[in-house]
Amino acid sequence: MPHQLPELKFWRHTLGALGLELFAPLITIILAYIVQKCNGLEYDIYNDIRKQANGNIITWISFILRSNFPSPQIMLYVLLYYLFEYALLVFVPGSQYKGPPTPTGYVPLYIKNGNLCYIINIVLFVLAYVFLKDVTSVHLIHDHITSLIISATLYGYLITIYLYFKGIFASYHKPDLEITGNFIYDYYKGLEWYPSIFGVNCKQLVNCRIGMTQWALITLSYALKDFDANGKGDLNYLCTSPVMISALLQIIYLGKFFYWETGYFHTMDVQHDRCGFYITWGMCVCLFFVYTFHTGWLLAQSLQPKYHQQIQLSWTQAVVVMISGIACIYINYASDAQKYYARMKKGECNIWGKPCKMMKAEYIDDTGKVKESYLLYSGYWGLSRHFHYVPEILSSFFWTVPTHYYSIMPYFYVIYLTILLTDRSFRDDERCRNKYGKHWDKYCQLVPYKIIPFLF
Structure with missing residues (x-):
C-alpha cells in the first residue's frame, strides 16, 4: 500500500x-x-x-x-x-x-x-x-x-x-x-x-x-x-x-x-x-x-x-584564489571518498595512517527487518558530523571572491549554499536520530559538532 x-x-x-x-x-x-x-x-x-x-x-x-x-x-x-x-x-x-x-x-x-x-x-x-x-x-x-x-x-x-x-x-x-x-x-x-x-x-x-x-x-x-x-x-x-x-x-x-x-x-x-x-x-x-x-x-x-x-586580479590574488579553491575541492572530495571507502570496507582499513574507527548501528527498515549500518568517527568524520560541508562552502566562496566586494549580489550562491547545507545538517540529524535511536545519541557524543569543529 x-x-x-x-x-x-x-x-x-x-x-x-x-x-x-x-x-x-x-x-x-x-x-x-x-x-x-x-x-x-x-x-x-x-x-x-x-x-x-x-x-x-x-x-x-x-x-x-x-x-x-x-x-x-x-x-x-x-x-x-x-x-x-x-x-x-x-x-x-x-x-x-x-x-x-x-x-x-x-x-x-x-x-x-x-x-x-x-x-x-x-x-x-x-x-x-x-x-x-x-x-x-x-x-x-x-x-x-x-x-x-x-x-x-x-x-x-x-x-x-x-x-x-x-x-x-x-x-x-x-x-x-x-x-x-x-x-x-x-x-x-x-x-x-x-x-x-x-x-x-x-x-x-x-x-x-x-x-x-x-x-x-x-x-x-x-x-x-x-x-x-x-x-x-x-x-x-x-x-x-x-x-x-x-x-x-x-x-x-x-x-x-x-x-x-x-x-x-x-x-x-x-x-x-x-x-x-x-x-x-x-x-x-x-x-x-x-x-x-x-x-x-x-x-x-x-x-x-x-x-x-x-x-x-593581480597575479598574487589569482594564484592564492586558485590554490585555495583547488585545495578546498580536493578536501571536499577526500572527505566524501573517505566515508564511502570506509563503509565499503566496513571499517577494515586505515584512515590517516591509523585504524579506522566506526561504530555499528542497528535499525529497523520499513519492512520490519533489523539491519545494520556503520557510522564513521575518524579522519575528517571525527572532526564533525558534516565536515564535508566546510570545504563545499569554501569552494563556492573561492570561485565567487574574484567578484571582490562591490556588491552583495554575486555572493547570493554562497549565502544560499550555506543556508541550504546548514538546514540539511539539521534534517539529517533528525532523520538519523529517528533511524538509529540510541546509537545516534552515542555517535553524537563521539562527534559532538555538526559542521564546524569546536564551533557548531
Missing part, C-alpha cells in the same frame, strides 16, 4: 510548497535578467525599473516575462540538449551500478559513465566554439540566458507533472510510493524516490546529466565570451581574469563530481529526497543559473569598460 503521511501542516506543506513552486522560478528569472540587462548592479536595476516600467515593480516583472518569453527556437534548443544528455547516458559505454536500497528494499540502478559523458560534453562544446561559429554560437547561452531559464522552467513543470502521474498510474515499486492527498505538496516533494524517464533513472538523468552538466557548459560559455571580448592574445589577462579563474575552479569541481558520481548516489539528497518539483525544477533551472550567477555577474562587469579594470 502507498505510504501515507500522518499529518500535514497547512502553512508549511501547502502555502510553503505553493510559494516555492510559483516564486522560486520567478526570482530566478528576475536574477537572470538583472545580470543580462542590468550588469548585476543595484543602481542599474533601479534605472531599468524606471526606464521600462516607470518605477512600477509589478509592471517591470511583467515586462521581463513578456520580452524574454522563449521563442520556438529557444524551446527547441533546450529540448535538444535534454535529448542529447539522455542519449549520452544511454549509449556511452558504462557498467551498471547498484545504488543503496530504499527502506522497502528496492535497489536503484545507474549507469557508470559520468566521467566519459562529462569529457564528451566539454570537448564537443569547445569544438563547436572553434569550428561552428558560422552555424551556431556558444554565446547564445549568455545572450539569451533569461529566455533559456524561462524555457527550462516550463520544461521543469512538465517533467514534474509527468512524474506525478507516472507515480500514480505506473509506479516502479508500489511500496515506495508516498501520496499525502495534498496535490500541491505531493507535486513539490514528488511521489517516488527513483522513477524512470524512458527507461533511465530520473535522478541520474536530471541531477547529473542535465543539471550538473549544464552548470559546466554555462560556466564555460561565460569564459569563452570573456575570452572573445578581452582575452585573445593576452596571456596575462587569461591568467588573472576573474571570469577565467572562477570558471576554471568550477570546471575542476564538476570534473571531481563526475569522477565521484557513484559516491553521489549515496548522499542524502539522492537517497532521501523524492523526485518532484524540488528536484526536477531545482536541477533543471535553479542549478542552471543560481549556481552560475556569480560568473555571469563577473562577465557582465568584464564586458563594461567602466567596470572592467575594477574587478581584475
